[in-house]
Structure formats: C-alpha cells, structure tokens
Amino acid sequence: MNELLHADRLGHMPIIGERLNAALAARAGEVATAAAGKDDPYVSVLIRSKHNPEALDGLLQDVVQGQEYEQNRLQLVLVDTDTTADTRALARTYGATLVPMRQADFSYPRALNAGFAAADHPYVFSFVDHSRLSNRQTLRVATRWHDTPAFAGAYGVALPDANATKTEWAGAVLLGVPKVLGAAALRATKPAMGLMAANCSLVAKEAWTAVGHYDETYGAGGEDGDFGKRLLAAGGVVIRDPALSVHHTHGLGPVNGFKQFLAWSRMGKPAPFDRSKLESYRPDLK
Numbered sequence: 001m002n003e004l005l006h007a008d009r010l011g012h013m014p015i016i017g018e019r020l021n022a023a024l025a026a027r028a029g030e031v032a033t034a035a036a037g038k039d040d041p042y043v044s045v046l047i048r049s050k051h052n053p054e055a056l057d058g059l060l061q062d063v064v065q066g067q068e069y070e071q072n073r074l075q076l077v078l079v080d081t082d083t084t085a086d087t088r089a090l091a092r093t094y095g096a097t098l099v100p101m102r103q104a105d106f107s108y109p110r111a112l113n114a115g116f117a118a119a120d121h122p123y124v125f126s127f128v129d130h131s132r133l134s135n136r137q138t139l140r141v142a143t144r145w146h147d148t149p150a151f152a153g154a155y156g157v158a159l160p161d162a163n164a165t166k167t168e169w170a171g172a173v174l175l176g177v178p179k180v181l182g183a184a185a186l187r188a189t190k191p192a193m194g195l196m197a198a199n200c201s202l203v204a205k206e207a208w209t210a211v212g213h214y215d216e217t218y219g220a221g222g223e224d225g226d227f228g229k230r231l232l233a234a235g236g237v238v239i240r241d242p243a244l245s246v247h248h249t250h251g252l253g254p255v256n257g258f259k260q261f262l263a264w265s266r267m268g269k270p271a272p273f274d275r276s277k278l279e280s281y282r283p284d285l286k
Contacts, residue, residue, distance in 0.1 A: 002025075003024075003025045003029060003136050004024060004028070005066050005132065005134060005135055006247055009134075009161055010159060013160060013164075020181055023178075023181040023242075024243075025135070027185070027241075027243045029137075030184060030185070030243070031144050031243045035137075035144045039143070040139075040140065040142070041073065042122065043122075043125060044118075044121040044123070045063050045074060045076050045125045046126045047059060047076070047078050047079070048111045049087065049129035050082060050129070051080075051084050051086075051087065053086040056078075056090060056129040057090060059130075059131060066136055067138060067139045068136050068137060068140060069140060074139075075119065076095065076096035076097065077099065077119055078096045078098050079118075080100060081111070083100040099115060106273060107220070107273035108198070108223055108224075108273065109213075109219065110216050110219070112126065112214045113214050116203075116208050121205070122146075123204055124202070124205055124208070125138075125142070125202050126200075126203065127199060130248070131158075131161070132161065132247040133247075134243075135243055138244060141241050141244050142202055145241070146204075151236070152234070153196055153201060153204060153207060153228070154201065154202045154238065155196045155201040155202070155241070155244060156201075156245030157175075157177055157180050157194055157197070157200070157240075157242070158177075158194075158200065158246065158247075159245050159247050160172050160247065161249045162247070167253055168250075168251075171257060180240070183242070185239055188228070188238040188239065188240055191225065191228065193264075195228035196225065200248070201224065202244060204236075211230040211234055211236075212230070214227050218267070218270050219270070219273035220263075220272060220273050220278075222266075222267030222270075222271075225267065225268070250282060250284050252281070252282075255281075256282070259281035260281050263281065
C-alpha cells in the first residue's frame with residue numbers, strides 16, 4: 001500500500017474499501033513498472049481554484065512532495081478565480097505561475113484554455129483545488145504513455161474523498177469505480193461518461209492546439225467530454241489509466257446528489273455558466 005497517498009479515503013468505505021485500495025495500489029504499481037527506466041517528460045500541472053487556500057495547499061503537497069517524479073521537470077500553473085492575497089502567497093511559495101481570472105469572466109472551458117495557454121511544457125495535467133491525488137505514480141502516467149504514437153491524452157475517475165457521504169459512496173459504485181480500479185489501463189475507443197474528465201486528465205498540448213482547444217460554448221460543463229470526443233475523432237490515442245484517478249467529492253446528500261446527476265446529464269449540450277444554478281445543488285460553494 002506504500003503507493004497510496006490517502007488510503008483512508010477509500011479504506012473507510014463499507015465492505016469494499018480495502019479491496020479498492022489494493023486495486024488502486026496495483027494500478028499504481030503497473031505505472032511504476034511501465035515507466036521504469038524512462039525519463040520523465042516535462043509537464044505542466046494545471047490547477048483551477050477559487051479562494052480555497054487550505055485545500056489548494058493539500059493538493060500542491062501531493063504534487064510536489066507526494067510524487068515519484070523529477071521535480072525539476074514540473075511547472076505549476078494556477079488559474080485562480082477572484083485571486084486573494086492568500087492564494088497569491090501560496091502560489092509564490094510553490095513557484096507556481098499564477099493566472100488570475102475574474103468571476104465575471106469564469107467558465108469551465110475558459111479557465112482550462114487560460115491555463116493551457118500559460119503552460120510551457122508539452123504535456124498538461126489538469127486538476128481542481130478540492131481534489132487530492134490518490135497515489136505516488138499519478139504524474140508518471142505521463143512517463144508511461146507520452147512516447148506512444150499519436151498519444152493525445154489520458155484520464156482517470158473521481159474517487160470518494162474524506163467528505164464523501166453514503167450517497168456519494170453508492171454513486172461511485174454505481175458509476176463503475178470498482179470496475180475501473182480492478183482493471184488495467186485501456187484505450188478509449190468511443191465517447192463515454194467521464195471521458196477526459198478535466199479534474200483528472202493529462203493532455204498533449206499539441207493535441208489541444210490541433211483540435212481547437214476546449215469549446216467555450218460549454219460554459220456550464222461538458223467541455224471535457226466534448227474535447228475527448230474530438231481527440232478520438234482526430235485519431236488521437238486516449239487512455240483511461242486508473243492511476244490518474246483523484247479523490248474528489250462534494251459531501252452531497254441524496255437530494256443534491258440527484259440534482260448533480262441531472263446537471264451532468266445535461267452537459268452533452270452547450271450552455272452558459274450560471275453560478276446560481278451550480279450553487280443550488282452545491283452548498284459547499286456558498
């Protein structure tokens with residue numbers, strides 16, 4: 001289990017927690033084996049944030065201190081909405097490139113595109129500040145796959161975090177998290193829910209440029225799935241690698257969890273970002 005960063009996040013799940021931890025450790029071990037002897041490529045780690053310095057600091061620790069990766073090959077890029085003094089100080093502490101964004105200008109794809117534009121390296125990881133990396137091999141997913149011909153990107157899945165409710169544990173099971181962690185990495189061949197999820201993805205910047213960036217008409221979400229579809233249509237190799245999975249939940253009960261699921265189901269079509277709609281089922285944002 002020494003590959004895991006936060007074994008407690010899954011370990012307390014009823015009945016299957018320890019089995020999931022064992023599977024996640026095995027997937028991380030597969031990355032370590034496949035990447036052994038290879039040089040780590042230069043990568044940019046893009047984090048989107050909004051006035052959340054405590055959570056952000058935890059994620060940055062996972063990236064900087066918790067990875068089996070050559071740190072001099074990392075660039076940190078922080079796209080922060082309504083940047084505060086605390087966030088600016090934290091960015092300076094970690095040597096991150098800070099990309100400020102006003103709330104009035106924010107949308108999911110716009111924040112991603114701003115971060116990619118500021119990324120100096122050929123591969124870009126994308127995370128959000130209220131997530132935690134799940135294992136020590138997360139960044140070595142780039143080492144494993146970057147030299148694959150036509151490699152365009154990779155993605156993981158969202159795992160329960162410390163704040164996960166019983167509703168979110170059940171949702172993780174119903175959405176297939178045990179199946180994903182129990183299987184080796186595989187190549188995506190068709191669109192599916194979670195394809196290139198932007199809270200746990202790796203993208204070849206060249207591919208981002210080639211397909212025309214994230215579509216900013218998907219302001220309310222769904223831009224990552226649309227982006228993944230376009231990568232596949234362009235002939236890019238896209239990998240679902242479980243070692244890229246992050247701990248990411250919002251502490252939602254049955255009612256708000258159902259509202260979130262309905263919101264996800266509508267993300268197949270473009271819509272403008274509406275913070276009031278988001279806050280209607282995400283009380284953690286208020």
